[in-house]
Every structure is written in C-alpha cells, then in structure tokens.
Amino acid sequence: MLPSPASILRPLLFLVAFLSLAAIAISAQSPLIRAPQVDTPKRILFVGNSYLYYGDSLHNHVRRVVIAADPTLEGKLKYKSATIGGAALAHHNIDYLTKPGQIGVKEPFQLVILQGGSAEPLSERGRAQFRAKVIEFNKVITERGGRTALYLTHAYVKPHKKAKPENIRLTEDLYVSVGNEVGALVIPVGLAFEEAYRRRPDIKLHKDYDGSHPDLIGTYLAACTVYASIYGKSPVGNSYTYFGKIDKETATFLQRVAEDTVKKFYAR
Numbered sequence: 001m002l003p004s005p006a007s008i009l010r011p012l013l014f015l016v017a018f019l020s021l022a023a024i025a026i027s028a029q030s031p032l033i034r035a036p037q038v039d040t041p042k043r044i045l046f047v048g049n050s051y052l053y054y055g056d057s058l059h060n061h062v063r064r065v066v067i068a069a070d071p072t073l074e075g076k077l078k079y080k081s082a083t084i085g086g087a088a089l090a091h092h093n094i095d096y097l098t099k100p101g102q103i104g105v106k107e108p109f110q111l112v113i114l115q116g117g118s119a120e121p122l123s124e125r126g127r128a129q130f131r132a133k134v135i136e137f138n139k140v141i142t143e144r145g146g147r148t149a150l151y152l153t154h155a156y157v158k159p160h161k162k163a164k165p166e167n168i169r170l171t172e173d174l175y176v177s178v179g180n181e182v183g184a185l186v187i188p189v190g191l192a193f194e195e196a197y198r199r200r201p202d203i204k205l206h207k208d209y210d211g212s213h214p215d216l217i218g219t220y221l222a223a224c225t226v227y228a229s230i231y232g233k234s235p236v237g238n239s240y241t242y243f244g245k246i247d248k249e250t251a252t253f254l255q256r257v258a259e260d261t262v263k264k265f266y267a268r
Contacts, residue, residue: 029173032180034266036232037147041111043078044230045097047137048115049087051153054207055219057081058226061242065227068240078105088117089130094137098144108145111230112137113187115151118212121171122162131178138182148184149230150175154193154218160211168194187229189222192261196221199257217254220246224258234259 044059052058059081067074082097100108114137120126138148152175155168171190179186193205205218214222220242224235235255241248 029176029180030268031176031186031266033183033185035185036230037149037185038110038230040073041230042073042076043105043107043110044080045103045105045109045112046079046081046083046115046151047089047092047094047097047112048083048151049117050083050085050213051118052081052115052151053083053085054213055216056242057083058219058222061219061223061240062226064240064242065223065235065238066231068238069227069231069233069235078107080105080109086117088120088126089114089133089137092137094140098141098146100144109141110146111149112141112146113149113151113226113230114184115153118153118156119162121174122167127174130174131181134178134184135182138184148182150179150184150186151226152176152186152188152190154190154205154214154222157197157206157211159209163211185229186265187226188261188265189225191265192221192225192258193218195261196254196257200253216242217246217250220251221254221258224255225262228258228262 044062046052046059055061059079063077063079066077080103082092082103084091094112096102098109098112100106114134116130116133117126120130134148134150141148153171155171156163168190172188175186178184196203196205203217204215205221207213207215224238227233227235227238236252236259238251238255241251
C-alpha cells in the first residue's frame with residue numbers, strides 16, 4: 001500500500017519549519033551597543049502600548065527599582081510614559097512627545113525607550129514599518145540630544161492564537177538588526193521571559209486569559225531587565241518588591257534571570 005500524500009508531506013513540513021528556525025538562530029546578530037550610552041539617566045521617556053502600562057506601568061516599577069538602589073536619586077528622576085493600547089510604533093507622534101516642555105519635562109529626554117507592536121516582527125510589512133519608524137524616531141531623538149533604546153518585547157504564549165516557538169527569534173532578529181543599524185541599545189526583555197520560562201516552566205509571566213500581556217511578575221521581570229540594561233547595574237538584592245506584593249523568593253529569581261540575561265546578551 002502506497003503512503004498517503006499527507007503522510008509524506010507532514011515530515012517535509014516539519015523539516016522545513018525546523019530548518020527555518022535553525023536559519024534564524026544561526027543568522028541572529030549580536031548587539032553592537034553593549035553598555036549604557038547615558039550615565040545614570042534621569043530623564044527617560046517610555047513609548048509603547050499596553051505591554052508597558054499593564055501591572056501599574058513599567059516606568060513606575062523601573063523608577064522604584066532605581067530609587068531602592070540609590071535613594072539619593074528620588075527627587076531627580078523624571079520619567080514619562082506615552083502609551084496607546086494596541087499601538088504599533090507608527091501610531092506615536094515622537095516629535096510632539098520629545099519636544100522639551102511639551103509633556104511636562106522642561107529639559108530634553110536623555111533616553112527614549114521605544115517598544116513596537118507585538119505582531120510587528122511577525123510579518124514582512126510589520127518589520128519594514130518598525131524599521132522605518134525607528135530610523136525616523138531616532139533622528140528626532142538624537143537631534144534633541146537624547147539616545148534611543150529598543151525594548152525587545154516578549155513573545156506570545158498559549159492560549160494566544162499566534163503563539164509559535166519561532167516568534168521570539170523573529171522578534172530578537174528584528175530588534176537587534178534595527179538597533180545595530182541606528183546605534184541603539186537593545187533591552188532584551190523578551191529573552192528574559194524566555195529564560196525565566198526555561199528555568200521554571202510553571203511560572204506565570206503572562207496573563208493566563210490572553211497569553212499576550214504581562215502579569216505583575218512579568219512586568220517586574222521587565223523592570224529588572226530594563227534597569228540592568230540602561231543603568232548597567234545588577235538588580236540582584238534590590239529591596240523593591242512592589243510593596244510586598246511579590247514574595248522575596250520570586251523577586252530574587254526574577255532579578256537573577258534579568259541579570260543573567262542581560263550579561264549573556266551583551267557579551268555574545
């Protein structure tokens with residue numbers, strides 16, 4: 001009896017998928033910018049979507065981590081977060097946001113962190129749009145005396161309908177390649193999520209109802225990763241635990257994941 005076309009096609013499709021993943025892994029670029037470009041940044045603008053504002057907003061957590069590490073900075077930090085739900089990077093008016101005094105910060109932002117839409121890395125059109133906007137936004141940011149950083153987003157997990165193993169590699173490849181092109185620091189948040197799940201498969205970093213948005217500890221992990229990346233300091237041992245709402249064991253685990261991920265990413 002001859003094998004059915006489906007039985008022949010199935011292993012071939014699996015092989016193609018495997019080789020595609022291998023090609024992405026092999027071609028993944030190393031970041032050219034491997035250290036903070038601003039010494040102890042105090043004026044920071046976060047630009048993105050709901051991935052940044054879930055869990056009491058990422059910028060609040062980063063600020064608290066910084067202050068816990070150095071209380072003398074408390075009155076000196078001027079953080080702003082500009083977020084639009086479901087937004088791609090192109091939805092933001094970077095000229096307006098970065099103009100001194102326009103959103104309540106008189107001096108130019110020293111660092112602007114850009115976070116694109118979670119689906120942008122998954123299509124050619126989205127990738128091209130993201131690249132074009134980063135190039136455009138970086139020009140405005142640098143002309144105003146600031147530096148650009150890119151927030152490498154985490155990937156979808158189940159039950160999200162677009163959850164696929166290759167998504168994090170596509171996201172990594174896009175952010176690193178564009179970051180290298182414009183000379184921006186890449187913040188490896190998505191890689192920290194991947195590493196945390198590798199170490200503890202049962203941990204819940206995403207909202208369980210959508211497999212997309214970060215849960216509180218996912219936002220905390222992101223904050224520790226941002227802190228380690230843009231300040232160049234270890235978050236391990238930091239006393240901030242969201243006012244006791246994150247248990248010390250979990251906080252320490254996430255701090256170590258953030259530190260290890262950042263070190264590995266910038267050293268490769």
